[in-house]
């Protein structure tokens with residue numbers, strides 16, 4: 536399909552978009568929604584009626600217009616329906632509840648050990664999110680307001696490859712006991728609400744795209760932390776490919792011969808050369824006393840020459856792989872998130888490598904930037920996943 540075949544001028548008016556327009560104040564009536572979304576008034580009316588009957592929209596001011604023709608004002612009821620979100624990492628999980636426009640209601644971080652296996656890790660997190668949703672109006676515990684809240688679904692991010700369609704984890708690195716585990720199935724039985732599972736880089740891409748670049752159609756979001764992954768937005772939507780592995784650059788080879796052994800069993804993978812885990816391992820091998828990525832970051836901030844050289848090399852390696860991605864895909868933005876995005880020497884090398892290795896046309900207006908959303912970007916993406924799939928299946 537060529538670009539010209541794509542439905543470029545299709546109106547942007549899915550149910551979620553209508554909710555967002557009302558929540559943001561961009562539209563307060565059906566007429567506003569029709570004008571702003573480009574949908575026909577009858578389609579808007581149908582969707583608004585469905586949202587009202589679901590309890591996702593209310594009509595403020597209805598019944599007070601005696602004698603007048605004031606249009607009924609639409610509003611998103613606060614504190615009624617929420618979605619739950621879990622962004623699972625190797626040693627901690629960010630969990631939260633968000634409203635149906637994707638705004639965080641409550642969030643907190645819990646310690647986990649991914650190597651404890653899926654049942655031990657996921658069970659308590661699901662219980663915690665459900666408890667959080669049930670008591671989420673906390674300001675008035677037990678008050679009338681709190682009884683109306685309902686959990687519509689849970690979005691869950693896994694730090695490894697997830698087969699789209701089944702929600703199974705397939706061939707993860709550093710996640711003993713998880714290979715082949717049907718995460719979606721386990722969660723649905725345990726949680727009693729719809730659960731949508733995806734990998735953590737895709738969640739970061741969804742969250743960051745929605746928060747920073749909602750109008751950009753083509754974007755690549757790289758999550759560079761303990762591991763390295765990426766999520767791809769194409770035509771304004773998350774691109775997962777046939778099985779869900781699109782964007783997973785962790786095991787692309789950057790060192791041709793006898794590079795470091797990767798957790799996948801190959802040598803010279805990007806993850807074995809440029810991830811946070813690789814930096815920790817390489818510095819230890821050089822005799823530096825580093826425990827974790829935090830201590831590596833501290834060394835780099837202090838200008839340690841060995842750590843800085845490694846960070847630069849990691850940036851070049853990530854840049855080499857991203858140069859292929861940029862030449863192939865021609866995105867408008869490449870945004871780097873995760874802990875390593877805070878590493879200035881790494882980012883500078885990555886940027887330089889991209890300009891060196893990409894076609895001038897591909898980099899002419901390319902934005903290369905940091906993901907600046909903060910620690911909730913993953914749960915924001917998880918919420919989008921649920922809102923897209925459960926609340927707005929159209």
Ligand SMILES: [Zn+2]
Pocket residue numbers: 785786797798799800801804806807
């Ligand atoms: Zn590998």
